[in-house]
Amino acid sequence: MVTIIGFEGSANKIGVGIIRDGQVLANPRHTYVTPPGQGFMPSETAKHHKEHILSLTKQALEEAKITWQEIDAIAYTKGPGMGAPLLTVAIVARTLAQLWQKPIIGVNHCIGHIEMGRLITSAExxxxxxxxxxxxxxxxxxxxxxxxxxxxxxxxxxxxxxxxxxxxxxxxxxxxxxxxxxxxxxxxxxxxxxxxxxxxxxxxxxxxxxxxxxxxxxxxxxxxxxxxxxxxxxxxxxxxxxxxxxxxxxxxxxxxxxxxxxxxxxxxxxxxxxxxxxxxxxxxxxxxxxFCIDNGAMIAQAGYEMFKVGMVTPWEKTTITQRFRTDQVEINWRK
The missing domain is CATH 3.30.420.40 (ATPase, nucleotide binding domain)
Known part of the structure; x- marks a missing residue:
């Protein structure tokens, strides 16, 4: 069994999801909602993510009924997205990877959506x-x-x-x-x-x-x-x-x-x-x-596919990329 925890925070939603062999064990998230007529600014969105990411991590582990020791790898959104929110999530993912001594996987946000859609619908x-x-x-x-x-x-x-x-x-x-x-x-x-x-x-x-x-x-x-x-x-x-x-x-x-x-x-x-x-x-x-709206499970699922074929991110490359094209990623897990 392979268990992956995924962190998503590229825009106004912060989510933490846990996937075990294609099964969604937990997928809590929190949305930053601004007053009518206003959009969301990067710095304020990042502040929102900082306030909620640790409680969501704890909630995800509790919902999944597992401990951090059972996690095989940590996946996070590398990009594309807004710089400050992405960075907030990446810092937490990197910190937990060091604390828990787990491999880390930088996931393309768009590919997270695709792999989640393929998992849930079984589209070939x-x-x-x-x-x-x-x-x-x-x-x-x-x-x-x-x-x-x-x-x-x-x-x-x-x-x-x-x-x-x-x-x-x-x-x-x-x-x-x-x-x-x-x-x-x-x-x-x-x-x-x-x-x-x-x-x-x-x-x-x-x-x-x-x-x-x-x-x-x-x-x-x-x-x-x-x-x-x-x-x-x-x-x-x-x-x-x-x-x-x-x-x-x-x-x-x-x-x-x-x-x-x-x-x-x-x-x-x-x-x-x-x-x-x-x-x-x-x-x-x-x-x-x-599963359509940004969530942590989609990052965990893409991380799961990558982890199975050995696509772990080297530590020096666990950064963020605001403009990260869908076609830049080699899809080694599909035949």
Missing amino acids: NPTVLYVSGGNTQVISYENKRYRIFGETIDIAVGNCLDRFARVLKLSNDPSPGFNIEQMAKNGSKYLELPYCVKGMDVSFSGLLSFIEQRGPKLVEQKKYTPEDLCYSLQETVFAMLVEITERAMSHCNSREVLIVGGVGCNLRLQEMMRKMCEERNAILFATDDR
């Missing part, structure tokens, strides 16, 4: 749509790498949704994207927005500027409701994502789609993707917010 070789607050990528595995077929050329889809939520002064609890999703359910009048797909890539910044500038005026004039704007934004950005995912599927002759990342638990996105998959005789795989 899917085309992956990775959508979160900081990343938007269409990925497929080929020859020991997760290859990026398409991505955002400016801001991530989650960041686009979050920033519009700030314009509407929506609550950040549990997340701005979730609250946009709920409002969109009551919208019906579609506002045509800029639709920007460039080959396999997408662009959201122009669309966001358009709805930020015109949206509040249209609400004032009573031509559209805030719910209509949320509905229009979701329909447009999700249609763009479905289009590039379908193109990647066609290129790879794929019959599976796996959605991962925080935006991946949006039920409307899943519904649109499922319809496309049905038309192509393909299967959609997705998870709920326990």
Whole structure:
């Protein structure tokens, strides 16, 4: 039996997860929630992580009903992400590795999402749509790498949704994207927005500027409701994502789609993707917010796969990398 503890803290969520041979033993996390209309700053987010990481570690060990002596290795998020929060988590992981005399594994955050999705859904070789607050990528595995077929050329889809939520002064609890999703359910009048797909890539910044500038005026004039704007934004950005995912599927002759990342638990996105998959005789795989949203177990699972093939991080390389590409990691654990 191999038991890995994983630490995740690349953005506003701090999580500690424990995986034993593909079984999630514990996965507590805590979210830094800011007042409506505000984002989260790196220094304040890091402070939040410092306050909660040790209690979450204790909670994870208690939930898993194990002691630290039973842990085989420590995995932590090396990147990508926000510098100060990443560093906070890395320091704790390095300290525990020395105190407990355990090997340490630096994990790519994006690959953590993919491996968690594969574990939970049992998808074999899917085309992956990775959508979160900081990343938007269409990925497929080929020859020991997760290859990026398409991505955002400016801001991530989650960041686009979050920033519009700030314009509407929506609550950040549990997340701005979730609250946009709920409002969109009551919208019906579609506002045509800029639709920007460039080959396999997408662009959201122009669309966001358009709805930020015109949206509040249209609400004032009573031509559209805030719910209509949320509905229009979701329909447009999700249609763009479905289009590039379908193109990647066609290129790879794929019959599976796996959605991962925080935006991946949006039920409307899943519904649109499922319809496309049905038309192509393909299967959609997705998870709920326990595993879609940033969590420690996904880092533990990627660390578990790496540990099994001897991919332990040398001590001098247990640093952080804010810009850490998905396709930079050699995937030695997949055939």
